[in-house]
Amino acid sequence: MVLYESTRGGNEGISSAEAIKRGISPNGGLYVPQKIKEITQKDILDMVNMSYQQRAVFILKQYLDDYTDDELVNCVNSAYNTNKFSNTDIAPLTPVNENLCLLELWHGPTCAFKDMALQILPHFLVKAVEKTGEKSEIVILVATSGDTGKAALEGFADVKGTRIMVFYPENGVSEVQKYQMITQTGNNVNVFGVKGNFDDTQTGVKRIFTDEQLISEMAKRNFKFSSANSINWGRLVPQIIYYFSAYADLIRINRIKPGDKVNFVVPTGNFGNILAGFYAKRMGLPVNKLVCASNDNNVLTDFIRTGNYDRRRKFIRTVSPSMDILISSNLERLLYELTDHDSKNVSDWMNQLNEVGYYEIGQNLLDCLHKSFWAGWSNQDETLKTIECVYKDYNYVLDTHTAVAVDVYDKYVITTGDLTPSIIVSTASPFKFNGSVCKALFGEERIESKSEFELLEILSKESNMPIPAGLKDLDKKSILHNTVCEKYDMKTVVTQNLF
Numbered sequence: 001m002v003l004y005e006s007t008r009g010g011n012e013g014i015s016s017a018e019a020i021k022r023g024i025s026p027n028g029g030l031y032v033p034q035k036i037k038e039i040t041q042k043d044i045l046d047m048v049n050m051s052y053q054q055r056a057v058f059i060l061k062q063y064l065d066d067y068t069d070d071e072l073v074n075c076v077n078s079a080y081n082t083n084k085f086s087n088t089d090i091a092p093l094t095p096v097n098e099n100l101c102l103l104e105l106w107h108g109p110t111c112a113f114k115d116m117a118l119q120i121l122p123h124f125l126v127k128a129v130e131k132t133g134e135k136s137e138i139v140i141l142v143a144t145s146g147d148t149g150k151a152a153l154e155g156f157a158d159v160k161g162t163r164i165m166v167f168y169p170e171n172g173v174s175e176v177q178k179y180q181m182i183t184q185t186g187n188n189v190n191v192f193g194v195k196g197n198f199d200d201t202q203t204g205v206k207r208i209f210t211d212e213q214l215i216s217e218m219a220k221r222n223f224k225f226s227s228a229n230s231i232n233w234g235r236l237v238p239q240i241i242y243y244f245s246a247y248a249d250l251i252r253i254n255r256i257k258p259g260d261k262v263n264f265v266v267p268t269g270n271f272g273n274i275l276a277g278f279y280a281k282r283m284g285l286p287v288n289k290l291v292c293a294s295n296d297n298n299v300l301t302d303f304i305r306t307g308n309y310d311r312r313r314k315f316i317r318t319v320s321p322s323m324d325i326l327i328s329s330n331l332e333r334l335l336y337e338l339t340d341h342d343s344k345n346v347s348d349w350m351n352q353l354n355e356v357g358y359y360e361i362g363q364n365l366l367d368c369l370h371k372s373f374w375a376g377w378s379n380q381d382e383t384l385k386t387i388e389c390v391y392k393d394y395n396y397v398l399d400t401h402t403a404v405a406v407d408v409y410d411k412y413v414i415t416t417g418d419l420t421p422s423i424i425v426s427t428a429s430p431f432k433f434n435g436s437v438c439k440a441l442f443g444e445e446r447i448e449s450k451s452e453f454e455l456l457e458i459l460s461k462e463s464n465m466p467i468p469a470g471l472k473d474l475d476k477k478s479i480l481h482n483t484v485c486e487k488y489d490m491k492t493v494v495t496q497n498l499f
């Protein structure tokens, strides 16, 4: 059986169900598998003729091996179906030119890639509660930069035995994102704005998770916290699937031969998506480079180039808000893997980051990092320009996050000359960030004084694409959640709503 341990040490060795139920380790670390499973080239070839659902079961059972095959098939079929996803391929690969494909991860109900994991996590969790004989009600706490919140609400609404509380930075999300959340229905859901940015919100939630006094009060009342953020292993593992799936599809459409290497370019914030790509590579997927694309909050670009992680800089609100992050949680898992599970070093770095705002990993580890990663960033003008150019050249509308990746990919090719076939991981529908997308396509004047909701119609007419069901008529729905709190009041808000 694959056992899970914390990146901050302690010799736990718990099952995947237990790791998924807990979300984060009590010592503040993140759960990782003790061993990385290997996938052979023959397995990958077998995947070529499988459906997305079959590929999903194959990958999931490598890591969630305390779940039965039947349980995994059930989870997969409940999550990845055409009631939830608007494309039968679930994660289709769309070629844009001879060398480049987009992996579209936004055909789920909330129009961003978070659905790929958050449609299935609630099913894992409900089974995990059963398997571990848990009697408490599970309280899911979420910090969101915009997309996770809605995807988690959509996944957990009315799921028996769970409650969900979402915190978002009050002024840090788009109108569409905000309306998606504050109009959420369901008996077990709560949504709160926080006066602060995403890092404040995420730090607040992490603090609540590790508040021992609160946890014991919760236990007395039969509540237990868990996480739907990408610190939960149950969110990481479904993301590994689409890296294999995209590779299998490239073979299927004769773009590569089995065994050929490919690059993945990933618009990155909390480092969850690209980390799944790293696990795929470690498992044996022929990946050349994982290109980490950032926006103006380019803390990861600097880190990957210099080995110095320094969050002491101004937080910038950009047109790609889901990547406006200075503390990338999942980097902790990468460091743990790259140091061969050195929990002492990892704990020291994370404490240093917390206390003084930076840490440095040293040359040896940096060399090791460069074997798998390259990093670059795109400023907001470049991002909008990229949306305009790709539309002109290929008649394809990118969202702002994916545009960051396309721009960084251009920079990668110019800098390295590497022409390995590449896949851009496309993380959101352009409709979700239509304010900025319309500005890029039609210019400031044409969109002036129009609400994001009017712009949905304009974008739909111009691009000949239907408005996604989840975004239509959002402004006509009733607002059900309008509480806003100070960042130091988040704990009070939680207790008031539970006790």
Ligand SMILES: *Cc1c(COP(=O)(O)O)cnc(C)c1O
Residues within 6 Å of the ligand: 112, 113, 114, 147, 148, 230, 267, 268, 269, 270, 271, 272, 273, 274, 322, 323, 401, 427, 428
């Ligand atoms: C969350 C998100 C990202 C960043 O993904 P991470 O896993 O946090 O690195 C990028 N684009 C969109 C649209 C997102 O919602």
